[in-house]
Amino acid sequence: MEKVEILIIGAGVVGLSIAKKLSEKFDDVVVVEREESFGRHTSSRNSEVIHSGIYYPQNTLKAKLCVRGADLLYDFARENNVKHEQCGKFIVATSTEEIPELEKLQQNGELNGVKNMRIVEKEEIREMEPQIHAIKALEVKKTGIIDTHGLMRMLAEKAEENDAFIVYKMEVTKIEKKDDSYIVQFSNGEIFQAQAVINSTGLFSDEIAKMVGIDIQKANLKLHWCKGEYYKDNHISGVKRLIYPLPDPKGISLGIHLTINLNGEVRFGPNAYYIDELDYKMDETNKKDFLQAIQRYITIEKDHLHLDDCGIRPKLQGPNDDFRDFYIKEESTKGFPNFINLIGIESPGLTCCLAIAEKVALLLKR
Ligand SMILES: Cc1cc2nc3c(=O)[nH]c(=O)nc-3n(C[C@H](O)[C@H](O)[C@H](O)COP(=O)(O)OP(=O)(O)OC[C@H]3O[C@@H](n4cnc5c(N)ncnc54)[C@H](O)[C@@H]3O)c2cc1C
Known part of the structure; x- marks a missing residue:
């Protein structure tokens, strides 16, 4: 022994x-x-995103460890030549009804200790990200991507x-x-x-x-497994930062977002649905939902969207839980x-x- x-x-x-x-x-x-x-x-x-800590309720481990963890991760990556980029992100409002939620997120982020956030107006969004449709955005400069x-x-x-x-x-x-x-x-x-x-x-x-x-x-x-699929689009280029919709109100996911990897390639996802068996297989059942979610903030062609990958979340939060x-x-x-x-x-x-x-x-x- x-x-x-x-x-x-x-x-x-x-x-x-x-x-x-x-x-x-x-x-x-x-x-x-x-x-x-x-x-x-x-x-x-996963999405390979270094999150800032804006989403999580105050004083939770998720909030505290995310704010601290992002700092530690940037330092570690810098000191050890792990590829990463602090590209920042936009969380976008695509209708006036969404604006109060955007402001609430900013307040929550501030209470969690996230710095360097600001609301960006439509004209400036158009200058900074010409391909993105949004009437307001919350810019979070701390967010980045890392080679996991x-x-x-x-x-x-x-x-x-x-x-x-x-x-x-x-x-x-x-x-x-x-x-x-x-x-x-x-x-x-x-x-x-x-x-x-x-x-x-x-x-x-x-x-x-x-x-x-x-x-x-x-x-x-007891854990609940919650699958998240990704699609990629090789025709989009020139997006400089990550683009997120407002998160799912039940807190199950952050919404189908646009991420860029360290080569500038664009991916969309993940969606979120609970599963009983560990299975990384994918098909195009959910492509329609992806298109609908993505088209709200960027114009894409259906035929340019291809299945990429998926992951499974180990969640304590079950389908009807808070x-x-x-x-x-x-x-x-x-x-x-x-x-x-x-x-x-x-x-x-x-x-x-x-x-x-x-x-x-x-x-x-x-
Ligand atoms: C779709 C998706 C997107 C995500 N996006 C992000 C993101 O952008 N940013 C972010 O911060 N987080 C993100 N996450 C979360 C992040 O990926 C996870 O929190 C993190 O990878 C968990 O790492 P882990 O080491 O705990 O688990 P794992 O990577 O699952 O490692 C657990 C290991 O334990 C091993 N193991 C299991 N059972 C046994 C056993 N009996 N004996 C020996 N070994 C065993 C497994 O083989 C596995 O290698 C995302 C997650 C998902 C699913």
Whole structure:
């Protein structure tokens, strides 16, 4: 049986950030990942946007970790040559009824500590983004884009420089608390004994919490999977910043937005619908809805829109629920000291990754 001090389950952007942070302080940090390499799930299937923190209710983890996380992420990317660009974004109002919502978002952003926002009028929108139809826009300068794969590669490199190990093709199948430690079993028959376990398994994090003995129904920690598809349009060029509609009023998604990648290519998405099975297959069922949503703020040709990719959100918020925050807890009160659960790390989890790692380091008891 392999003995480790800290076992991190999951090598997505969050698990790797935690590995980097903890390996600065602890000698024996091991990350186990069931896939053949890092970031095969949500961390490589997202919009790659560094969010500013305007959307989330005040004093929630999503708000606080997003504002802090964006600063940490820009610094990390700059210092380590991870490709990124602080391109800014417009959230657009396309009818007068939407203007009060735009102003509310600005106020919420200010309360969350987001700086450098302003309302832009129609004439200036036309000068700054001639292709965009909007009567007013909220400009958020803090927003940007990042090469997520490059970020994860750098995080893994930094963790390994600090002597952390990242082991692939290691799927956790059973966890048992034994005295002051955890016995963790893998599908390949290996067994580890860990003094601390960090569950950063994204879409599967409720199942891992269940394995250790947490009643996830009773604790209200059952995850709901919510799919988001993307389309691309190779005919659009020259858009300089990200373009977002107003967010979905129920808080399920930020709306079908236009993102540009670091090569200036344009993508639209994601939409949002709940699913029961993990399935990354796509077809054109929702193309009509995409066209309708996009045509409100930019003119595109139906035939120029092609299926691109999709991701799945691990949401604590079910179809009829109100806002749910990230769940990041050390589980002593449930009888599992030094077992840290990260559940419901949906958007803005990429932006928050380094701030989440700071929080986890504080939660860990020696
Ligand atoms: C459509 C979409 C768009 C998004 N856009 C943005 C955005 O623009 N900006 C932003 O900030 N955030 C965005 N997000 C959110 C962001 O992508 C996630 O919050 C983040 O990637 C979560 O990372 P993670 O490491 O927690 O999870 P993951 O990347 O899913 O990593 C979890 C890992 O755990 C592994 N694992 C699971 N079970 C086991 C097991 N039993 N044993 C071993 N390993 C296991 C998995 O294989 C996986 O590699 C978006 C999400 C989606 C779905």
